[in-house]
Amino acid sequence: MSALPAAPSSTSFWPAPHTLGPVDATVEVPGSKSLTNRYLVLAALANGPSRLRAPLHSRDSRLMVDALRSLGAGVEEVDGDGRFGPDLLVTPIPADASGDASVDCGLAGTVMRFVPPLAALRNGRTFFDGDPHARRRPMGTVIGALRRLGVPLENDDDALPFTVEGSGGVAGGTLTIDASASSQFVSALLLVGARFSEGLRLEHIGPPVPSLDHISMTVQVLRELGVVIDDSVPNVWHVQPGTINAFDVRIEPDLSNAGPFLAAAVATGGTVRMPHWPADTTQVGAKWRTILPRLGAAVELTEDSTLVVRGTGTITGAELADTSELAPTVAALCALAQTPSLLTGIAHLRGHETDRLAALVAEINRLGGDAEETSDGLIIRPAALHGGPFHTYDDHRMATAGAILGLVVDGVGVENIATTGKTMPQFPELWEAVAATAEPSGPR
Ligand SMILES: O=C(O)C1=C[C@@H](OP(=O)(O)O)[C@@H](O)[C@H](O)C1
Numbered sequence: 001m002s003a004l005p006a007a008p009s010s011t012s013f014w015p016a017p018h019t020l021g022p023v024d025a026t027v028e029v030p031g032s033k034s035l036t037n038r039y040l041v042l043a044a045l046a047n048g049p050s051r052l053r054a055p056l057h058s059r060d061s062r063l064m065v066d067a068l069r070s071l072g073a074g075v076e077e078v079d080g081d082g083r084f085g086p087d088l089l090v091t092p093i094p095a096d097a098s099g100d101a102s103v104d105c106g107l108a109g110t111v112m113r114f115v116p117p118l119a120a121l122r123n124g125r126t127f128f129d130g131d132p133h134a135r136r137r138p139m140g141t142v143i144g145a146l147r148r149l150g151v152p153l154e155n156d157d158d159a160l161p162f163t164v165e166g167s168g169g170v171a172g173g174t175l176t177i178d179a180s181a182s183s184q185f186v187s188a189l190l191l192v193g194a195r196f197s198e199g200l201r202l203e204h205i206g207p208p209v210p211s212l213d214h215i216s217m218t219v220q221v222l223r224e225l226g227v228v229i230d231d232s233v234p235n236v237w238h239v240q241p242g243t244i245n246a247f248d249v250r251i252e253p254d255l256s257n258a259g260p261f262l263a264a265a266v267a268t269g270g271t272v273r274m275p276h277w278p279a280d281t282t283q284v285g286a287k288w289r290t291i292l293p294r295l296g297a298a299v300e301l302t303e304d305s306t307l308v309v310r311g312t313g314t315i316t317g318a319e320l321a322d323t324s325e326l327a328p329t330v331a332a333l334c335a336l337a338q339t340p341s342l343l344t345g346i347a348h349l350r351g352h353e354t355d356r357l358a359a360l361v362a363e364i365n366r367l368g369g370d371a372e373e374t375s376d377g378l379i380i381r382p383a384a385l386h387g388g389p390f391h392t393y394d395d396h397r398m399a400t401a402g403a404i405l406g407l408v409v410d411g412v413g414v415e416n417i418a419t420t421g422k423t424m425p426q427f428p429e430l431w432e433a434v435a436a437t438a439e440p441s442g443p444r
């Protein structure tokens, strides 16, 4: 899992807006992908209809909605007060759901990892496939786990495509897995564990599990819905069998997708305000409050829950561990920094939408940068950047990283900006609006 795809799927390049001065903007971003797709799964398993307010509407959430519909859940759009689309009313998968089904996972890790265990609870065969690169993302742990739980599965090579042969229920019990390639392997099993007749005692054995914040999110959401889960022993999760309560929940804004906008303040020495910032959240994007000051910015959470980021005009490099899905945004800022940076604990990014470590090195260096892969991350040294094409490999976070560089480097063309539709279809228009607030003259 290291080579970049030979030929990018699109050759259209978006001229990244370039600013000559500091931005000064207030930005709202759509709902969290990770929360939306967790609540969708849990609504499909709950004991009655549920409502998601201000959910994400993007390719990944649409793929999840379509997957749950094909398994028998009802998902209806209803008017709500969210700025970015309707609310969702979900009726759970009926207990007697049966028949053959087919699920398109696209490139969504949450769909390809979270939905197969749900399919195992139904009576029928469910076929899973996805985008070409989805077939290269790690899947073996979920496939192996289902097999060891007694669920027959047609598959040759521990990857998409595969067929889950559900027989109407899973006993559960004790299971050991290696989740070092993705935290989603743990989340996938925890999300359904309460619906196994014996519950689930899940243990991870192997190199450290990455993206631990996402597992904390899973545990917190399950507890909110009445599931009893013990995570007091590191690497062990014990889910009691029981009911998942129906709910009515408001989805927090996506703090990972907030990142590029906050980075715009840092990159241009400007100010970005983000309202409705949750003070208490399990989203990994909570870490922006500590990461951005390490890179030289001033960050403040106001009493009215607005996160205000002020760039100083100087970006300092930093050593940062476990930045998970924030890493491409962090790497873009490090490429603009005046001192070197070391990013660690992100080896598993090689199995993300693309091999992100290879992609970041290739594209930063293509613009004249000085980035290098390590065994578990990146070293990025100061270098004068120039314009040019920025390939994105169908990876939304590569696209937003290219946009950040283009703000301060003239002539950056970001390939296939529409790939941001995976989690934020509004990205190009929101980004252009932020860039337009920059003062057109004056030194940065
Ligand atoms: O559970 C989730 O919602 C996610 C978990 C993380 O996956 P990995 O553990 O594979 O990094 C993260 O990177 C991904 O964007 C979303």
Ligand SMILES: C=C(OP(=O)(O)O)C(=O)O
Pocket (backbone or CB within 6 Å): 107, 108, 109, 110, 325, 352, 353, 397, 423
């Ligand atoms: C890794 C990511 O996505 P996925 O949910 O497809 O794993 C991501 O959004 O950065």
